[in-house]
Amino acid sequence: EADIYQTPRYLVIGTGKKITLECSQTMGHDKMYWYQQDPGMELHLIHYSYGVNSTEKGDLSSESTVSRIRTEHFPLTLESARPSHTSQYLCASSSRTGGGYTFGSGTRLTVV
Amino acid sequence: QKEVEQNSGPLSVPEGAIASLNCTYSDRVSQSFFWYRQYSGKSPELIMSIYSNGDKEDGRFTAQLNKASQYVSLLIRDSQPSDSATYLCAVNNLNNAGNMLTFGGGTRLMVKP
Numbered sequence: 001e002a003d004i005y006q007t008p009r010y011l012v013i014g015t016g017k018k019i020t021l022e023c024s025q026t027m028g029h030d031k032m033y034w035y036q037q038d039p040g041m042e043l044h045l046i047h048y049s050y051g052v053n054s055t056e057k058g059d060l061s062s063e064s065t066v067s068r069i070r071t072e073h074f075p076l077t078l079e080s081a082r083p084s085h086t087s088q089y090l091c092a093s094s095s096r097t098g099g100g101y102t103f104g105s106g107t108r109l110t111v112v
Numbered sequence: 113q114k115e116v117e118q119n120s121g122p123l124s125v126p127e128g129a130i131a132s133l134n135c136t137y138s139d140r141v142s143q144s145f146f147w148y149r150q151y152s153g154k155s156p157e158l159i160m161s162i163y164s165n166g167d168k169e170d171g172r173f174t175a176q177l178n179k180a181s182q183y184v185s186l187l188i189r190d191s192q193p194s195d196s197a198t199y200l201c202a203v204n205n206l207n208n209a210g211n212m213l214t215f216g217g218g219t220r221l222m223v224k225p
Contacts, residue, residue: 039153042217043200090155094213100146100202101213103155 003027006091006104013081013111021076021107023091032074033101035090036060043090049074081111115139116203118216126224131188133219135201138182144204145177145184146213151197160186191223 004025013019025032034047045058049068063085064078074093078085088108092101117136125131133147144163148156162168162175162184174187184203188195201216 040220043156043215045212048212088153099144100148100158100161101156102158106155108153 004091004093004102004104006089006107008107009105010108011110013109015082015111017081017111019078019081019109021078021089021091021109023074023076023104024072025074025093025102025104026072027093027095027102028071029093029102030071030096031094032068033092033094034058034064034066034074034076035092036062037088037090039088047076081109083111085109086111114216115205115214116201116216118199118201118219120217121220122222123219124222124224125191127191127193129191129223131191131195131221131223133186133188133199133201133221135184135186135203135216136182137184137201137203137214139203139205139214140179140182142182142203142205144211145175146202147173147175147186148200148202148215149197150200150218156200188221191221193223193225196221196223 007022030051032049035043044060046062047066049055055066090106091104094101115138147160149159150156160175162177168175172189176185198218198220200218202213205214
């Protein structure tokens with residue numbers, strides 16, 4: 001079944017650790033996105049990609065980085081996690097022709 | 113002014129009533145409009161899309177679009193407690209490269225038994 005997958009679902013790590021949040025989709029979508037969302041708050045776009053080797057920063061300043069080496073894979077990396085990075089991270093994708101986004105289940109990150 | 117505006121709520125309706133959720137947008141050239149449902153702690157789920165003026169019905173959900181007034185709404189008939197969630201309005205923004213969606217802040221709906 002075509003879908004979008006995020007791992008891990010939950011992550012608790014110590015300050016200063018390097019982490020990578022994984023996102024993969026099997027829908028053949030060209031466009032992929034990372035959002036950050038705190039509980040009860042709105043979505044904030046932090047990174048997006050229109051295809052392989054294309055990455056852009058979003059509206060919200062973020063200390064994370066992304067890569068897009070394969071169409072289906074769009075990982076997000078934090079080189080040195082801080083408590084201020086505690087949040088839910090949502091990955092989404094959409095087709096080249098537009099239309100709505102499909103979201104993954106999200107990763108809830110807690111930095112202690 | 114935000115590009116996509118929604119009343120944050122909470123909007124409280126009794127079970128069985130019609131819930132009416134509203135969204136206004138600022139970009140006149142927007143062409144695609146979406147409603148997402150997000151349960152607490154979960155990710156957004158696409159429930160309706162609408163592209164032309166008028167009404168679009170899908171089960172208990174009806175999306176209404178008025179491009180002249182830059183207004184899109186979602187009606188939920190026979191509201192159920194399971195409809196309690198945050199509803200996000202999203203608008204295709206042609207001013208952004210790649211036709212990205214701009215999301216509103218969401219309206220929290222509470223359906224009381």
